[in-house]
Every structure is written in structure tokens, then in C-alpha cells.
Amino acid sequence: MYGQIALTPRSLEEYLPIVGRQRLDELQRLARPLKGLRVLNLSVTAFGTGTAELLSSSVPLLCDLGLDCHWQVVRSDEKTTTVNRAMYRALAGGDSHWNDEMTKVWQDYTEMNAGLFDDDFDVVVVHDPQPTAIRSYLRCKQQRRSHWLFHSHIDLSAANSEVWRLLEDHLQQYEAWIFEEWRFLGDVKTSLPVTIVPPAIDPLALRNMEISGEAMRDILGRYGIDCERPLIAQVAPLTPESDALGAIDVYERLRQQRPDLQLALLATSLPEDPKSYPYFEEVAGRVANLPGAHILSNLDNVGDIEINLVQRASVAVMQRSLQRGFGIWLSDALWKETPVVAAPMGGVSRQVLHGCTGFLADTTEEFARHMMYLLENPDFVEKLGKSGRQHVLDHFTLCRYLSDYLGVLVARTALPRY
């Protein structure tokens, strides 16, 4: 058996004030044929990733809906963790320096984990690509009788082909795939059914909970942010991929006209890749010489509440660049009625509707122009904010995700087993 993640039980009823009775009844109806279905979710990490976040909020709710839903994390050690990360980077289009030795480690790891698979589930959903070959390595063919689904949370469009080839044959033997965006499949061809299930935010998570204005002013004040003055922010890793320097450029430009403006760069993770450390230093160096600019770093134990407050307090949140992934955290800002100005990459343009929930922009000039417009038109900000929240409610909250998920499970389990 793998490491079982213990989750606090939750009740779907908590979402009633947010989504309404009809939506909840619909979920109950969808779940009815799935009562008692034994579902195993397999992932590589228990937290610290978007995948883990989604699992920790969705699995307890699926249990509440009557499914026998579990979440387990495959076994790994230091060496395999390193290899797993390299594999992830390679698949996400990053620099990985993949070599034969890594292939060997990965194979041993897969084989070892296949040996640990000892339970009987109706459905097995593998959420990360790294352990997907476990299915082929299972010693007992019986175990393959479960419905095996691959739920990809990454953008494979720029995947390293050598690494992808390691996985492809194993993945083609799955029963179905789930992706967050069609585009994330890139050139990958398959005859398997592919369902698109975009990620979602949990409106009841601490990152989205309502906080009084007084507490907000007080807590942000501790970080040197003055809530009486306008604030803009980027909530993203301090890496070239998110173009933190570009966000600073926008701020510098805006400050010429609005000297009272403040910038918060909320570093949600620091560069894993030591090569991006000089970039990070450059960001820190520029912020050090810029009045009103602040870095709030996760390394200084800045957590969900700070993210919550910064998104709430900002006139608008920007995302200068998004090299990979869906960027679901933008929906966290939209949910708080804060418009988002972002580069149209990854899943951004599904969340940021130009002129409706925010603006799409490419260059520093465009970013600055849109941001300035928002700074000068509070009524428009309010309007964007309202439709942003509605857009998220309709498309990117957990309940929508659950109904998609139940739909996939119904479709899969209705098929006879082979």
C-alpha cells in the first residue's frame, strides 16, 4: 500500500450559500449511480502543488457524495524525488538534462511501486505522469481490471520527446485521459477518449475566506503595505517564467503618474532550479531600490492568508507571463472581485475575458495602459470585479469540477469491464 492521505471530512452542504440548492441536488443526482464506487487517486506529492490542493479539497467532497474515494501518494526517496522533478520539468517543457541513469531510477521506482499496489479499486486515477507506468508493471493482471484513468495536470505541448516516449506506450493502454485544456495535449495523438476538466478553486478555502477590512489593513500593514494607498500585485513564483521583472517594469511606469502606488510581489515559490537564482537576486535588487515595492516570500512563512489579503486589497492583479499550466490562482483573485491583467498564455484566456473580467496584454506598454485605466476608473473595476466573480462561480469553482468529475466516472464505469 502507498501512503494514505488522511483528510478531514467535509460536507457539500457548506457550499449551499455559494452555489445554491439546485447545483447541489444536481451533484447528488450525478453521484447516485456511483455510490460505494471505490476510487483511488494516486499522486506524487501530498501537498505543495496545485494537484495536491485540488485533491485535498475534492476527495472529501466525493466521499460526502457517497463514493469510497481515497488518495494515496506513491513511495519515493531522495533519488526518485529528484528524478521525478526532472521528469516533470522535461514534460512541462523545461530544462531537465534527462539521462539514462534517470531512466533507470524511474524504471526501478515504477517497478517498486507496482509491487506495493495491493488493493482492489473500481477506478484508479493517476494524477501525475511520473507513476503512470505502474499499471504496466503490475505483477497480477487482475489488478489491471480497474478502470485506469490518467488525469494530467500539466501542459504537455512542449514536452521533451525522449521523456514522453518513456511514458507514452504505458499511457496509451489506459482507459481514458483527462486534461485541463485541449492545447495541453500538444502533438500527442491518441485514440482514447479525452475529457477536458479545467481545474478549480475552493471558495471555502482559507485563501478565499472573507476577512474583515480591519484585519486586512492591520495584517498587510505588518508587511509594510498601506491599505489607504492603491496596490497592485503579482502572485507567482519569482522566476523568469512568470516574468517578475516585467511586473516591476509595469510598476515603474505606473509610478511616474501615480507616485502613491504600491506593488506586492507575492513569491509563492522560490526557484528550484539554481540557475534561476541570479534572476531572483535581480528581482530582489530592483525591489530594494523601489519605494512602495514589496516582496512577500513563502520562505518567510507568507501563507494563504497573505495571498488572500493581497488579492483582496489590490486594485488589480497581474500575471506578466505564464510559461506552463493553467494558472488557476488567477481565479482566486477574480473570485475576490479583483480584475486580472494577464498575458494570454496557458489557461489564462479562459479565466481572463478581455474587457469583462480583466484585460489581456502582452507588452509592458499594454500592461501599463490597462492597469492605469483600472487605477483611474474605480467604477469599471467594480464592474469587472462583479463579472469576474460570476465567471469563476460558473466555471472555476469546486462544484463545477466535481460535476465534471462525476460525469467522467459515470461514463467510464458504465462501460463493461474487459
Place this chain on the structure above:
Amino acid sequence: MLSPVPTSPKAIEDYRPVIGDDAVDEILELAKPLREARVLHVNSTPFGGGVAEILSSSVPLMQNVGLNAEWQVIRAGDDFFRVSKCMHNSLQGMLMDWTPQMWDVWQHYNRLNAELFDEEYDFVVIHDPQPAAVLASLCELHGHRPAGKWLWRCHIDMTDAQVQVWDALRPYVSEYDAAIFTLRNYIKDDLKGPALFVVPPAIDPLCAKNADIPQDTIDSILCHHEIDPRRPIIAQISRFDPWKDPLGVIDVYRMAKREVPDLQLILVASMASDDPEGWAWYERTVRRAGEDMDISIRTNLNGVGNVEVNAFQRAAQVIIQKSVREGFGLSVTEGLWKGRPVVAGNVGGIPLQIMDGETGYLVSTTEECAGRVLQLLHNQERAAEMGRCAREKVRENFLITRNLRDYLLILRQMCGVDSRSEGNAVSVPAQLAKTQ
């Protein structure tokens, strides 16, 4: 120039309601002769860890009282950080394999940073061993000693340092004008040359982790974590590793729960995603907790940050720090500051902070710990009284303003404003002498 680190401005006046007029006025008075003095702090990391936390408060405060203070970090590659981590561990008593190549890497980057060092300061404070050789490299590079007074601030406990590593580091450190240690017994007897000082670490009462937060914010945070504010809570905030004994804390909770059935336990840890040992201990902790939903195990990796830690500490009736080994134990200081009695292991800097029976209890075994926790849970009045006393104790001794005052005293001595204490005598701030 090395890499400048951004800080947010702070005002000493904001501390008046916390530490009183006399203490603030004393600081302002002490700072007068140091106006415009150029002070540079150098360490190896801008974010994360106790040193960066202290600098992020003390540097802006120094600026605010009139000093021209700056904070920069050294520039280095990945290989340097691997080596310096090894060095750090071996100085803290872990047995590491030290090779001449590792010294080469360390010296190489120190030389490189010396080359980047292109300004003059009145005082340069070098923090910890990582950048300690910058001074020697500068001497070598220019053929003479650089301007200003150079101070080496050692934050680590080198009592059990690997001899060979300390022996190699010592000549570099001996060149400094002053060396500052955290505790009196952390001073290395064989360090000759620098004037020696003792400055314990401190917490910032106005930062997000320690500042007062509204009760309704605390309640909604607890509610989001499915913790019931109406039932008794005990908490430990610390890493998951054998030195902090998280498994022992769960045992303590279980023993106490036999008498207080509605008791809840919060365990919070800061974890690095690349630390497999931390993960292993996290798993063991979770396993020990089992299906008991009254135990909440939380980490930074699922979003728990400063504000939540603050709220958890305030929500607890008793705070535990069941360390079997500890440096200073700043999380104890944070707990005491929240006005909560702390029951903690009698190790490291903890006995310096906890007056047994007055601000908490010092314990050595799980049974003892459970006994004291129960005692406090049963006698809430006594617990509240101890909590008040705990907060006062921290106010007097372990706030960032005291740290600032100590620095000002040391800088005044170093530049001759105040007379130097004799020879290598240790200068301990008077109020601290009481605690030692």
C-alpha cells in the same frame, strides 16, 4: 556591490506602546552619536530562516533611528550553498566529510564577493560562517585592512563543532574587530583577537507572526481548519524532526486527553519540499496521529503562514515545545509573547526563556510534560497568570528593540563613543545578565 535585499520601512515610534517611552527614548539617545553611520549587514540568504527574519526587522529599525544601514547578501552558486550547508552542519556538531575541495569552493566564493565589495562602511556586520572569509579576502586583495570596524555575528551553537572545521575557520574569524554570540556559553574559548559580545536573538512584536490579531479573525481561521475554539487546545509549532519530538507531543496529548476528553492538538511545521528527512518524520507523525480528528497537523506547504501560526498560538491554552535539542528556541519566545504558558524541554536556550513554574514549565520526559499540561489545563487562572508573566518576560528581554539597543551599545563601544570593556571581556547588556 553584493546583492541588496529589499526591506519594508519600520518606525521605532510604533514600538512605544509595546516597550514604553523610556525604552524608546533610550534607543534614540544611544543612536544619536551614530547618526549617518554607514552600517552594512551581510548574510547568505534574503528570505527564510531566523537570521533573515531578524535582519528584516532590525535593518529598517536601524535606518529609522538615523543610521545609514543596509543589508546585502553574498552572491554565490549552487556549489557554494551545498558546501556552506555542510559547513554549517559540521559546526553545529554533525559529523560531515570535509575535503580540501570544499574549502576551495568556500574560499573561492568569498574572494569573489570580496571583489564585488566596492564601498566603504563604518561598520560591517558579517552574519554566520558562510561569508566570514570576505574580510580576509579583502585584506589579501588590497594589501591592507578595509575601512571600518568589522563584526562577526555568529547565530549558531558551535559548542560541539567538528574540531577540524572550526580550526580552519578560526583564523578567518580572529581577524574581526568583534565577535557576537547568541549565548554566553556559545563563545569559543580559543577565539582570541576580537572583542566578544553576547546578544540573544529576538522577535519582532509587530510582525505578522506576533502582532495582535482580532478575535474574529482567529475564530474564522480556526473554523477553517475545523478546530473548535470552544474546546481546549494545545499546540506545538516546530519542524518535524527527532529533535522536536513531534511523536512525543502526540503521546502527551493522548495522556492529557484521558482526563480532558475534548482536548485538541495543533501541530504546525515549516517544511522544505526538498528535505526527505522532514517528510519521513511528517509521515511518522501523521501515522501516530491516526484517525484522531482532534489532532490537526498543518504545514507551510499547504498554505499555513505567519498569520495562522499567530492565531494557533493565541488559540491554545498551553503551548508545548518538547525539544530534546534546541538552539535558542525562538518559537518558545513567540509562544510566551502571546501570553501563553509554555511547557518545554529543558535544553539549549529554553531554560533562559522559561522561568520554571512562573512563565511555564521545564520538562524532560513525556509523563512530566503531560502532567504539567494537565495542571495548566485544570487551573486556568494560574495559566493565565503565568501567561501574563511570560509576556512581560519577553517584553523585557527578547524583543527586537532590545536587539537594536544591544547593537547600538556594541557599535558605540567599537567606535569609541563609550569606553571599551576591558580586553576580551564579554559585554552583556545589564538586563540580560539577570536572566543568565
